[in-house]
Amino acid sequence: MLFKYRFLSFFGLVALCISLACKTQLDTQPLLADPELRMGKLPNGFTYYIRKNKTPEKRVTMYLASKAGSILETDQQRGIAHFIEHMSFNGTRHFPKKELSNYLEKSGVRFGADINASTGFDETVYQLPLPSDQPLLLANGLQIMRDWAQDANLQAEDVERERHVILEEKRYRQGMSQRYQEQSIPFYTNKSRYGTRLPIGTEEVLRKVTPEEIRQFYKDWYRPNLQALLVVGDIDVDQMEKEIKAKFSDLRNPDKEKERTVYRSELSGKNQYMQFIDPDLGGVSVEILLKEQAPMITTTADYRASLLKNLLGQMISSRFRGLPLASFITLEGGLTAFSVNVTTKPAETEHALKSVWLELRRMQEQGFTQGELDRVKKAYQQKMADAMKEKNKTASEVLIKPYLQHFLKGNTAIGIAGEYQLSRELIPDISLDEINKLMDVCLKSKDRDLIVKASEHNKAFLPDEGTVQGWIENVYAQNLTDFEDDLQDLSLLKKEPVPGKISAVEELKVAGIQKITLSNGMTVLLKKTDFQNDQILFKGLASGGASLYPDADYESAINAASVIGAAGAGNYNALQLGKFMVGKKVQVNPFILDQYHGFDGNTTTEDLPVMLELLHACFAEPRKDQEAYTILVERSKEELASLGNDRSRTFMDTANLVLGNNHVRKRPQTAERLNAIRLDRAFEIYKERFSDASAFTFLFVGNLDVERVKPLLEKYLGSLPSRHLHETVRDLGINVPPGRISKTVCKGTEQKSSVILAYSGALDYNFENTIKMNAIADVLKISLTDLLRDKEGATYVANAQMTLSKYPKNRFVLSVTFDCAPQNVDKLVALVQEEVDKMKQSGPSVENLQKFKAARKVGLETGAKNNEFWLGYLVSQVMNKEPLTQFYDYDAALNGITVKSVQAAAAKYISDKNLVKLILMPEKTKH
Ligand SMILES: [Zn+2]
Incomplete structure (x- = not known):
């Protein structure tokens, strides 16, 4: 049909x-299911999904999905579903205790609760990414899945230990967004069960729950007729199916089966109003939710309806210039909503909401234009065509998601080819009239929730329900002007470029790179790959950035790229440019950072010429746009106002300032700083930064036709002017300061502390040292997780990170961060310092060093076939003036790293004489 x-x-x-x-x-x-998918159900009800996919090669992704989430908990069980997820990493029948994680981490798989698993309202999903070319590892992978399905050990002593970790996780999650969820979900899901079943659970249950109670939930709900195994990767489908049948057929459903109710949020047909008052809120927010039931997508008509909504969503977004003021969102329990959301300074809510609603009314009453619809159709079809081109190069991690949705929600997974085909058939037939009618339906007046948010301090500014209703009615009394859809038919560039020449070409054979020098002095590196079928990524950079300008110009300099980038280029302003580029895949973003400036973006083979033309325009024909500038600055101020009083943000502001040596450029963001951005000055700085082509190195990675690219480079990049200034980054002394520095920020009343410990200093920057320094941080992260989380049960996440820089100075920063109870701060800080001392005295354990190497090797293997990886890698080699072929020496260098050499590096560089300690405490502690 x-x-x-x-x-x-x-x-x-x-x-x-x-x-x-x-x-x-x-x-x-x-809808027909993806033909490349093998799907089946065992007699016990266990479902499986298998699909062969060779991106990445020799890897496989497995999911075990269980329809057992927090929604199934009774009041006395709140938190158990998530507790079981944690317990699954504490030992199963074939992998007792921590053998599971030890075994996998030695194979380079990062492993643990909440890393490879997640618990939601309706489901718990376990994930395992594995090499697929090692039969033993693959077989054990299936065994792990089978163990998770029904054979977790759930031992009493492990329950006691894990209880503390989960309580710390609950502490870690504390904060405004948690408080908002607790209050808003019951409200907008109309007192549904979702409102009282946040997966983290209640403190009471988490403290008291017994191993027996946990086992009971496990027995009731971890059963084959609620579970599925999903396997996508470089595997043999028939063989995998055979093994799944052999391994999962004997899973048993309980004799007396509990009914698995599917809970839904129901609509009431009424309008509702809620206030959310929270100390961490800054400005005033008004959110209006126009709710409806979300249909399942199983027929062509369902798919068409979702397509219609998608197109409308994009048309609305484009009227609001991409600002997230109105959009379609998904709510818990099978509801969706058209959400209108404004956040403003306290006294400006009325004006902001009215202006947003006036735009909505314009769309509702005047409808959209055919041009607008044609553009989003074209863009959507372009997106589908791109996905279709990359079909056989789509990562297993991406392909597996629709299968999961099919199992959990029942939405048919039709596959990339199916979607491509269907959208080609459906899109031409979608009419402007349908879109306009849908817009009218979106702004209906029942099932409308109004949520207003502010701090206690600004409570007086919160409008009540009638007031907001009055504002909206008032909008309908105003005069409505017509929407103008201007699209000019001009060339992009004002002036045709005069091509330069390629003056030198050098082959870097090992790395498959051509190094081209243009007659204006610009360097271009081309790396041709076949990792994707049609993707070209690029980045161009030059040294200097905002460091070249005095502090007084800093705000204009550091924001120049955003401000001028928002103005468009050549003959078009940003809005016109967006319309001009519809149906083309072209991204060009200028940036000016503290030490570098340049461009990045991406395109396809077909659109490469227009991408280079736009790049030329951004270099040579930038524009200044007062309106775009005002919108950008005002929007940033609103965002700043909404961030307000948040205690962790206040802490991070202090941390940045201290770690940045109290430099004036590291001050927290303020409205004054935003006001200091001068449009004229930003324009001058932008032009100056992009006036010297000889300063730039451009890197292109992807499926390049090198001979076809060369004349384009001569035309669009070789034609740019050069000044041969040889600028380099200016050292402003923005380093982590030496010495011992301690600073405590006391804010808020949450019983949650955050800690940052930063060791820093000079470093002999060379290849081996960079690997050793990274080993120190990665191994510390493993041992601190083991100690602070698993043994002490005193934190949820312990992190260690190494930042290395070569310019302007050779330096390192090792930072350790964690959250914990205020009363545990001193103890944990002491433990971290002991662990760092151990590293200096005896180095990492052999086992942990092996885990570091295994993880890095997996990173190298997958990175070697990935365009993003190569672009990032080459950029950092260029920035640090290191050899571009170093990648090929990494494996040998990694093998050469020993316990002794890591220990020696730690002993040499890391010292608690240069240690910054930053601590966030509540205002009144119970010390
Ligand atoms: Zn967790």
């Missing part, structure tokens, strides 16, 4: 009546 439909529309015969006839047939026609 699909074929017939396509056939008819192909001929375009009296399209209207025929396509209407077809539409009624479409309504009931079920």
Whole structure:
């Protein structure tokens, strides 16, 4: 039937009546599942999904999905579903205690609760990414999945230990967003069960729950008729199916099965109002939710309806210039909503909401233009065509997601080819009239929730329900001007470029790179790959950035790229440019950072010429746009106001300032700083930064046709002017300061502390040292997790990170961060320092060093076939003036790293004489 439909529309015969006839047939026609998917169900009800995919090669991703989430908990069980997820990493039948994580980490798989698993309201999902070319590892992977399905040990002593970790996780999650969820979910899901089943659970249950109670929940709900195994990767499908049948067929459902109710949030048909008052809130927010039931997508008609909404969402977003003021969102329990959201300074809410609603009214009453619809259709089809081109180069991690949704929600997974085909058939037939009607439906007046948010301090500014209603009604009394959809038919560039020449070409054979020098002195590196079928990534950079300007110009300099980038280029302002580029895949973003400036972006083979033309325009023909500048600055001020009083933000502001040596450029963001951005000065700085082509190195990675690219480079980049200034970054002394520094920030009343310990100093920057320094941080992260989380049960996450820099100075910063109870801060800080001392005295354990090496090797293997990895890698080699072929020496260098050499590096560089200690405490502690 699909074929017939396509056939008819192909001929375009009296399209209207025929396509209407077809539409009624479409309504009931079920979508066909992805033909490349092998799906089946065992007699015990266990479902499996298998799909072969060779991106990445020799790897496989497995999910065990269980429809056992927090929604199934009774009041006395709140938190158990998530507790079981944690317990699954504390030993199973075939992998007792911590053998599971030890075993996998030695194979380079980062492993642990909440790293490879997540618990939601309706489900718990376990994930395992594995090499697929090692039969033993693969077989053990399946065994782990089988163990998780029904054979977790759930031992009493482990329950006691893990209890503390989960209580710390609850502490870690404390904060405004948690408080908002607790209050808002019951409200907007109309007192549904979702409102009282946040997966983290209640403190009371977490403190008291017994191993027996946990086992009971496990027995009731971890059963084959609620579970599925999903396997996507470089595997043999028949073989995998055989093994799944052998391994999972004997899983048993309980004799007396509990009913697995599917809980839904119901609509009431009424309008509601809620206030959310929170000390961490800054400005005033008003959110309006226009709710409806979310349909499952199983038929062509469902798919078409979702497509319609998608197109409308993009048209709305484009009217709001991409600002997230109105959009479609998903709510818990099968609801969706059209959400209108404004955040302002306290006294400006009325004006802001009215202006947003006026735009909405314009869309509702005047409708959209055919041009607008055509553009989003074109863009959508372009997106589908791109996905289709990369179909056989799409990562297993991406392909597996729709299968998971099929199992959990019932939405048909039709695959990339299916979606491509379907959207090609459906899109031409979508009319402006349908879109306009849908817009009208979105702004309906029932099932409308109004949520207003502020701090106690600003409570007086919160409008009540009637006031907001009055504002909206008032908008309908105003005069409405027409929407102007201006699209000019001009060339992008004002002036045709005069091409330069390629003056030298050098082959770096080992790395497969061509190094090209242009006649204006610009360097271009081309790395041709076949990792994706049609992707070209690029980045161009030059030394200097905002460091070259005095402090007085800093705000204009550091924001120049955003301010001028928002103005468009060549003959077009940003809005016109967006329209001009519809249907083309072209991204060009200028940046000016503290030490570097340049461009990055991406495109396809076909669009490379227009991408380079735009790049030329951004270099040579930038624009200044007062309106775009004002919108940008005002929007940033609103965002700043909404961030307000948040205690962790206040702490991070202090941390940045202290770690930045109290430099004036490291001050927290303020409205004054935003006011200091001068449009004229930003424009001058932008032009100056991009006036010397000889300062730039551009890197292009992807499926490049090198010979076809060369004349384009000569035309669009070789034509740019050069000044041969040889600028380099200016050292402003923005380093972590030497000496012992302690600073405590006391804020808020949450019983949660955050700690940052930063060791820093000079470093002999060379290849081996960079690997050893990274080993120190990665191994510390493993041992601190083991100690602070697993043994002490005193934190949820312990992090250690190494930052290395070569310019302007050779330096390192090792930072350790964690959250914990205020009363445990001193103890944990002492433990971290002991662990660092151990590293200096005896180095890492052999086992942990092996885990570090295994993880790095996996990173190298997957990175070697990834465009993003190569671009990032080459950029950092260029920035640090290191050899571009160093990648190929990494494996040998990694093998050469020993316990002794890591220990020696730690002893040499890391000293508690240069240690910054930053601590966030509540205002009144119970010490
Ligand atoms: Zn957790």
